[in-house]
Amino acid sequence: MNFRVHVLSLFAVLFSASLVFANPSQDNTSAGITFQQKVLDFSAVYGAQWTVYLITQKDTITDHGSWDNFFSYPLHPEFDKDSFDFNIFKHALSGNYYYLYYRYRGYEQTDAFLWTFLSSLAFEFAVETYTEKPSIQDIYQTPIYGTLVGMGFERLSTYFRAKDSVALKSLGYILNPFTLLPNHPENIAALPQVSDRSVGLQVVVGF
Template sequence: MSTIRKVFRFILCATVFFSAVNSYAQESTTGSEVSVLTEKSPSGLFEEYKHIPKTDYAENEKIKNFGIMYGLQWGVYLVTQWETIEDNGSFKNWINNPWHPDYDKDTYDYNIFKHAYSGQLYYQFYRSRGYDEVTAFYWTIASSMAFEFTIETVTEVPSFQDMYLTPVLGTVVGVGFEKLSFYYHSKKTTPYRLLGYIFNPFTLLPSSHYGYVAPIVSENFKGVNVSWSFE
């Protein structure tokens, strides 16, 4: 029954999060925010998807993006660590633990895979909001530090390993997953597109900066057809 509750809480959290991101994205989308271009690959065998960073941001937009990710971090933490919070968590920990970082005792594979996966989600989220690679990396660091020092401290002290493994390995994995996702989406078949969504779930957002772009590829012209709807 405990597992069923975890799954239910996770689904609820994911639904609320994606609804919030989608609603915010629709409010902040403008005609200058195209970030995906399609063109023929050098081999000419498929259309290649690329990311074009945004150049203009609305006032406080980056802070709002950070806030969305921070809210998701709290939601996932509460969903996945509820029993641990009940057993070991306290308000006193939340106040005192940030001042006593240490090396955690987690196994090597747990540190590598868990934190690389978390970090690549941070990275892909910021990329989906139009950030270039370097800026997405910086904000991945910020989100990682926010989790270590203001969320996970409810139950444990910040981990030195997590401070660098999450943003660094996460960005490396995120870059690779993004390229795989774009490649699979370019194949334009349902199985491949499903893989594209698996490797980058943020492409599921219809108004993310990966969306609303239809390729136009011909012998004489390469470009994109962009459309927006106003309600």
Template structure:
């Protein structure tokens, strides 16, 4: 009985080992993961100013664009003055004249600096440095005083410096404030930022930088795209 029992146990052990061998799962090859997996996240915009050099043709085109706008804006913003005082006879008489105007402080210390600030911000949006934007603002303001506003009144000494100089000082403050608000990511901040610096809304603004985050397996980066 011992011999039979041993044989049975042996057969049983042999069966069990064989069954375990058959039940072993074959190794499954997993698909190789790419060494560098890169993810592209939603792009964001960063508002700034990028100074660059300008050709003579670019300067003329920018001055001409502002000059054309002033011929449209002036009668729209002061219709009563244009209607009452405007005439070709006054234009001829006022041409080349320069006087100290007697405008109310509201115009000399508020309206003209505000219009000058937008001139400054326009040229900044076109890629001019701060000093060059001041120069271009001065030229545009002078052209307006001596060739547009004389349709109703002579050129003003105060306006010649208050519009570009005070306007550029105000424009610099608006530039910094608007960039801060536009880059907060806050909707209300962006609305206010565009409102005080409207040039950032238009196609000619050169400081809108597209930021595209790049996230990889072992690194992270930032793709910067600038439209000229």
């Protein structure tokens, strides 16, 4: 199997384990979150990062990716040349999903921000370095802007989902798609589907 298949298979298993074995805390207090759950939650985000990266950066990985980059680039962070507007939009959106995921998993706002920051570091220094050097701007923009957007989207989502309008309820779910997941993740089974020609993830949800 090629590089992408190996990575997807590994993190599909980690993602499955996170969904099956870790229960979210419905009162959003981090006190009862075990070390095992934190590791699994972080692994789930890391797996999702690799999955999205492999799908969206296929050509870049083919042309510029290497394990030499992966291990040497983390020592050479730099300011990237992306436009300010692009950086703000892209990284605020990414960080927003990190934050909302950790909130769904039961983390308080401060802890959700901390883990969003750690997940951002993981992407910059242990995912994207396969093709490029870590971006100094992205290290702080993703968690800070992402958390601010996530806090706003979380409140707006709660507000809209409480309305009788189907359109407003739908908007609430769009703003925070994690609210579509069941309250008990043990009702979710996620199984990697791997063959010589393809790789995927089969997700079965029980309500």
